[in-house]
Amino acid sequence: MSHDLITHGSKVTLHFSIILADGSAADSTKVHGKPAQFNIGDGSMTDTFEACLLGLKAGDSEKFTLPPEQAFGQPNPDNIYYLERNRFAADAPAEVGSIIAFAQPDGSELPGIIREVSGDSVTVDFNHPLCGQTVTFDVEIIAVEN
Template identity: 65%
Template structure:
């Protein structure tokens, strides 16, 4: 009997996979296939949430599977504390305060955080710093290319 346990995804497995994330309406949210650059990760390294990793456990090379995750198990629900009201003067002609714009904001530690302009009212701009897919039901389609 051949031992295939090394080819089954478990904790600490190195996995190379293609994935597609789709919203409930079927629209694409993210895909490694766009640029034909598969993702490489180690189960448990923190690159994926526990819920996404749990979908992969037990799969093996060549498997294709689709999972539907509720918001709590995907990118979470929007946190009202992540909505901030900023002065319109903080925006420039190169980075205008227009509803729907996704902009990078500098943090005190020098890192950048993405925010989505949700509302512009007079001199006040409401920026949402939640993950763009927060509150969304996500379909996670995977194709396992290799497992080590």
């Protein structure tokens, strides 16, 4: 097992859990048994998240808490849309709290959370579900390749 330290450009394989202020887990790679993998500096994680990993090595476990600005950001009012109810399919009705993936022009899908259903209008929030929240990352480094 290599003992490479995480530096800029390292390929990192890790398990992580995202823990909310109330102690509940919002997400965890351990649930699915599939660790995450990314390269430091490739833009898939925030700079602050990456900075917290620098200097760690395989086998290390670490916890760090990030404010919203350094985690998933603050909610952006421009990411809230009002759609007509008839745009929702019978198999995916508009129900408050449900998350529906909307197809984008480029073919990708963007998940939106339904916040309100009023008459024929449906309020859909495309902000990340963890926007505005202080979160704790509990990471376990599995492998580091430099």
